[in-house]
Amino acid sequence: MLRFENVFFYRESANTISEVSFDLREGEFAALIGENGAGKSTLCRLCNGLLKPASGRVTVCGHDTATVSTSRIARDTGFLFQNPDMQLCQNTVYGEIMFGLEYALSDPEERKRRTGEILELFSLDGGRDPFSMSRGERQHVALASILACKPRLLILDEPTTGLDYRECVTIMGIISRLHSDGTTILMVSHDMEVVADFAVRALVLSKGRLIADGPVRQIMKDKKVLDEASLLPPQIPALAMLIGGDFSDVLTADEMAETAERAVRQKGARK
C-alpha cells in the first residue's frame, strides 16, 4: 500500500530524510513518532507526492510518486496536514466538503448526498464559516472533508494536536472505525497515549533516519529507542514496567484494569 525504498530527501542541502525504507501493508495502522524536526511531516509529504525523493523510491497504492501526478495519488490517499488551514479554502463547511469531493464523485447529486452523510457523522453545521471556528473545530472540518472521499490510505499529520480530550476521543473513534473497516493508516503523533491506544505498529524517526520499526507494544518499552528519539513512554506501560510481574506486558488503561482484576480474583481464590 505504501512503500519507501532507501529514500533520501534534502532541504537546503541538509539531509532531512536518510536511507528510509519500510512497507506498510493494506489494513495496517502505523504511528510515525519522533522528536520535533525529526522529519515526520517531510516524510508525510513524500507519501502524497508533494515532495519527491532525491534518491530511492516511494510507491503509493502501486504508483511511483516520482512519475504519477499528485491528483492521481489523491484519488486513493487522504492527507491531513499538520495545520488544518493549509487545506481549508471555502467559506462554508458544506462548501468545503463538496469541494473536497469534486474529484472523487462526478455526480453532483451523489456529492450532495455524501456531504449530508458526513455532516451528520461529524455533527457539523454546514452553514458555518470554517474561519470563524476554533482550531480544533477546523481540524474536525478538514478531517471530515478528507474522509468524505473514502480514501484507501490515510496519512494523518498530528490529527489530535490542539484538540480537547472530548474532541480527541471523537476523532480517534472515527479513525479507529475506519481502520476496522480496512483503511490503511499512517498517523504522526506526539501523544504516546493515543499511539499506545490505537496504533499497532510504530515507526520511529530520529534526525531523518528510521531508528526502529515494530509493534507499538514492543517499542513503547524500548528505553534505548525512546531515549534516542527524545520520547517519553506513555504513563500506563511506564507504570506497568515499574510494577513488573503480571503487569510487564500491559500497554493500555483497559489492559491495566483487566490485569488488576485478574490479580485480585487470583488472590481471592488463594485465600
Ligand SMILES: Nc1ncnc2c1ncn2[C@@H]1O[C@H](COP(=O)(O)OP(=O)(O)OP(=O)(O)O)[C@@H](O)[C@H]1O
Ligand atoms: N520548508 C522548509 N524549508 C527548509 N527546511 C525545512 C522546511 N520544512 C521543514 N524544514 C526542516 O526539515 C527538518 C524536518 O522538518 P519536519 O517538519 O519534517 O519535522 P517534524 O518531525 O514534522 O517536526 P514537528 O514534530 O515539529 O512537526 C527540520 O529541520 C526543519 O527545520
Ligand SMILES: [Mg+2]
Ligand atoms: Mg511535523
